[in-house]
Amino acid sequence: xxxxxxxxxxxxxxxxxLAMGAAVGFLSGMFGVGGGFLITPLLIFYNIPPxxxxxxxxxxxxxxxxxxxxxxxxxxxxxxKLGGVLLAGxxxxxxxxxxxxAFLRRLGQLDLFISxxxxxxxxxxxxxxxxxxxxxxxxxxxxxxxxxKKSGQHNWIHRLPLKMRFRASKLFVSVIPVLGLxxxxxxxxxxxGVGGGFxxxxxxxxxxxVPTNVVIGTSLFQIIFTSAYTTLVHATTNQTxxxxxxxxxxxxxxxGAQYGAKAGQRLRGEQLxxxxxxxxxxxxxxxAIDLFVTPPNLxxxxxxxxx
Amino acid sequence: xxxxxxxxxxxxxxxxxxxxxxxxxxPLTEGIQIGLSTDxxxxxxxxxxxxxxxxxxxxxxxxxxxxxxxxxVIVVLEGPPKPVVVRRKDRVLGxxxxxxxxxxxxxxxxxxxxxxxxxQDITEPNSYKQLSLGASNLYMQPADAGDSPATIEExxxxxxxRKSATGLYxxxxxxxxxxSQNLFRATVRLAPNVPVGTHKxxxxxxxxxLFIKESSAQLEIRKSGFEQSIFRVAHNYSFLYGIFAISLAxxxxxxxxVIFRKD
Numbered sequence: 172x173x174x175x176x177x178x179x180x181x182x183x184x185x186x187x188x189l190a191m192g193a194a195v196g197f198l199s200g201m202f203g204v205g206g207g208f209l210i211t212p213l214l215i216f217y218n219i220p221p222x223x224x225x226x227x228x229x230x231x232x233x234x235x236x237x238x239x240x241x242x243x244x245x246x247x248x249x250x251x252k253l254g255g256v257l258l259a260g261x262x263x264x265x266x267x268x269x270x271x272x273a274f275l276r277r278l279g280q281l282d283l284f285i286s287x288x289x290x291x292x293x294x295x296x297x298x299x300x301x302x303x304x305x306x307x308x309x310x311x312x313x314x315x316x317x318x319x320k321k322s323g324q325h326n327w328i329h330r331l332p333l334k335m336r337f338r339a340s341k342l343f344v345s346v347i348p349v350l351g352l353x354x355x356x357x358x359x360x361x362x363x364g365v366g367g368g369f370x371x372x373x374x375x376x377x378x379x380x381v382p383t384n385v386v387i388g389t390s391l392f393q394i395i396f397t398s399a400y401t402t403l404v405h406a407t408t409n410q411t412x413x414x415x416x417x418x419x420x421x422x423x424x425x426x427g428a429q430y431g432a433k434a435g436q437r438l439r440g441e442q443l444x445x446x447x448x449x450x451x452x453x454x455x456x457x458x459a460i461d462l463f464v465t466p467p468n469l470x471x472x473x474x475x476x477x478x
Numbered sequence: 479x480x481x482x483x484x485x486x487x488x489x490x491x492x493x494x495x496x497x498x499x500x501x502x503x504x505p506l507t508e509g510i511q512i513g514l515s516t517d518x519x520x521x522x523x524x525x526x527x528x529x530x531x532x533x534x535x536x537x538x539x540x541x542x543x544x545x546x547x548x549x550x551v552i553v554v555l556e557g558p559p560k561p562v563v564v565r566r567k568d569r570v571l572g573x574x575x576x577x578x579x580x581x582x583x584x585x586x587x588x589x590x591x592x593x594x595x596x597x598q599d600i601t602e603p604n605s606y607k608q609l610s611l612g613a614s615n616l617y618m619q620p621a622d623a624g625d626s627p628a629t630i631e632e633x634x635x636x637x638x639x640r641k642s643a644t645g646l647y648x649x650x651x652x653x654x655x656x657x658s659q660n661l662f663r664a665t666v667r668l669a670p671n672v673p674v675g676t677h678k679x680x681x682x683x684x685x686x687x688l689f690i691k692e693s694s695a696q697l698e699i700r701k702s703g704f705e706q707s708i709f710r711v712a713h714n715y716s717f718l719y720g721i722f723a724i725s726l727a728x729x730x731x732x733x734x735x736v737i738f739r740k741d
Binding site (some may be wrong): 283300402468473 | 491525526527567572573627636639640641643671673693701704705713717720726728730732737738
């Protein structure tokens with residue numbers, strides 16, 4: 172069944188989009204990430220113009236994050252204070268990102284920049300996670316207890332000034348890295364159409380040493396607001412948010428997410444992380460191939476923005 | 479993808495020719511008329527491309543020429559003109575990057591041609607160039623005329639190639655059929671991604687390879703109903719639209735949790 176997308180201005184198949192949303196929702200529910208890093212490249216592979224894929228991806232991330240946050244709120248695994256500080260940084264980063272986005276679009280380098288960012292970030296995060304989780308899997312097999320947080324272990328981040336106490340996370344840390352992390356994620360959110368969960372989750376665990384059970388809820392909580400802000404700014408400056416497209420993806424996504432969350436409970440933490448790492452790496456490799464392989468069309472057309 | 483005749487535009491005929499006085503001594507010059515019964519076409523949610531039918535008639539055709547099939551008609555549906563940037567990718571450190579670009583002004587966003595016979599059989603390449611008729615003869619005006627002719631030619635060719643590949647520039651040989659001596663029917667293709675705006679339908683009449691006359695009509699292609707409202711709101715009330723998109727996402731997320739909860 173075809174449907175005409177009012178903003179993307181093309182006809183697409185409803186069932187393809189619903190299935191795409193459901194599949195990504197399943198994975199995002201399973202791994203506790205928003206799924207933006209999968210949705211946006213998938214939409215681009217499906218011929219949705221990258222600018223619209225990015226803005227609509229940000230919109231879609233809100234739905235899956237709200238869905239996820241509700242279940243974390245019920246379990247009490249959410250640090251509102253930490254989320255709030257991350258968010259403050261996120262708004263600043265996101266605003267900067269929108270300007271860079273519009274600038275690159277004018278230059279004709281937006282698509283390349285999006286792809287490069289995806290390859291570099293997904294490649295790095297995926298690679299690091301894979302190494303870590305494989306080590307953890309090995310350790311469990313050899314009988315040693317998995318150690319994620321060693322108490323008393325501090326790195327340079329913990330020596331920064333302006334310390335703040337985050338009770339729910341059992342954390343006493345400087346606000347500088349928290350704000351910086353929020354800003355970085357906000358920047359990526361507006362350029363890549365991702366919530367940033369795939370960076371936020373490992374960063375909170377490994378850099379700030381936030382307990383793993385609080386990380387996902389808190390990350391999803393701040394992603395709701397960062398992507399809401401990104402959606403709003405894209406809607407007002409670029410008019411690239413397609414609600415029909417977003418709604419189809421969300422409808423599939425929220426259903427898939429709840430099933431995914433259940434499936435995720437049957438797997439152990441390090442197994443989940445290893446699978447997520449493989450998934451992230453697969454997307455990175457797929458995008459990297461596109462950068463290096465001779466494209467079928469060397470020429471591309473784009474409308475000229477008069478202003 | 480193509481829904482044949484999803485909406486055929488029916489027609490208005492000008493059959494003045496039939497009423498022409500028979501006693502006239504000197505042969506009258508031929509003319510051509512096309513008319514659209516509707517001046518707008520609405521794109522709805524299910525739109526996946528369509529064929530648009532345009533009827534028209536010849537005025538004062540010479541019966542002998544008509545019998546020998548020496549009248550040819552080319553009908554063009556031309557989309558609204560817009561400036562377009564054509565970019566070329568080149569390899570930089572192994573990565574394909576957009577490097578060179580050329581801007582063209584007033585490029586028709588779509589260009590569908592229907593003809594009685596293959597273009598090369600109707601008239602000389604030169605007269606197509608003069609008329610700027612046919613996707614491969616359409617004159618593309620570069621914004622910076624100072625660029626080398628070879629570059630301009632290369633990018634013009636690429637522009638045409640990309641437009642045909644996406645179905646926006648199409649040619650339907652045999653798409654114009656004579657139903658009688660002076661009545662013809664033209665079928666032009668509307669691609670699924672046909673641009674909205676004011677399109678211009680033009681009909682060209684050729685007699686034994688010579689261009690005789692042109693006639694044109696306007697056609698508005700617009701989004702209708704739901705799509706149109708969304709598009710308008712997104713552009714005119716973009717802040718409210720953004721708020722709506724966010725609320726919809728939050729509501730969907732909450733509903734999804736309520737309906738599908740598994741814990």
